[in-house]
Amino acid sequence: MAALKLATAWLGGCSGCHMSFLDMDEWLLELAGRVELVYSPLMDSKVYPSAVDLCLVEGAVANEDNRELLLTIRKHTRVLIAFGDCAVTGNVTAMRNPFGGAREVLRPVYLDNGDDNPCVPSARPSLPLLLDRVEPIMSVVAVDHYLPGCPPPAARIRRILEELLDDRASQEQLLDNPRRGHSWNVSSSIP
């Protein structure tokens, strides 16, 4: 059985969920034996690969880059997990929403409080454009599982990974049996 391809992604969040991921400590060694990590801020990866089995997505959708990466992830991933409160609800990343759109947020930061030559850093190509409204990832793509918490405790991350890995094992067995047929039945449509 080929190792399951695991990815983790970091959108508009503080990386605390990834810190919590690292808090799984010695279980990471076991995990490393069961999966192949193909994309993650924890490794040197530039391009999201295709045919990923499982991706943990941390953070809300706050800018154009977040949005593009998330759409790419959904396209190339079988099971997508909203990883932590920012991905699930918008959480702290979305706290700017009540103040208005991108312009209303950038103005007080870069113009009203700028010292010399106040200006908003020209967006493209150096910086991704802020979206007017920070959204939880489910408002952009279909999500298969929700893993709440700020951050989700390591035990909770381990629990969902274990259940999904075991599920895969049982599904592979089903695949091996010609009379049983189907593989995972997971929604993966982009709305």
Added chain:
Amino acid sequence: MAVLTLTIDERPVSAREGDTILQAAREAGLTIPTLCQLDGLSLVGACRLCLVEVEGSRRLLAACVTRATEGMIVRTATPRLIEYRRMIVELLLAERNHLCAVCVANGQCELQQLATNLGIDHVRFRYQFPQYAVDISHRQFGHDPNRCVLCTRCVRACDEIEGAHTWDVAGRGSHCTVITDLATPWGESTTCTSCGKCVQACPTGALFHRGSTVAEMRRDRSRLSLLVLAREKKQWLL
């Protein structure tokens, strides 16, 4: 006092005449989710979380304000009721800025506990992200409308137990807010006695002790019912 027998979730339950379905269920050890109801305060039947199915009634009835009757057959957790309850809690979460991660009441919040009990791990409705200012003009307490669920417990505690009626409700629909006096800052209220009963009653992080930070807010909501018991029945259990 007459004793009634009714059936709640296939279980025979006895109740005193005049008891509500909620009281009968609780005495039998059954749990019906509630939010606006708080022992010691009057009943308003506002949050609709305690809706139950009663055989013979086409409407769903709020268990907190519906009297138990002889032979009544009640169901408290049908798939339809559970779906409605989830929807109510999800709508409450979407309506204001309920940011558990940075809330004083994190881990001590009745709304959060309801969501957990109902297995709500995400909200299907678009978050509204309204803009509300936090009022920390009072020396001891703060009011954050971003966390308010408009249960009116504070309004009732202030009016019925303290007798000050500093709190009331202003506005309409989802723009309702609880206000002090005539929407003056809490710290400038001429009627507030700073007794803190509203803060004890609040189910979420909307009313809090100043100085408490994330997840630090502690309350003892049973104090209100103990006060009422002492006052009305002269039973001092403190």
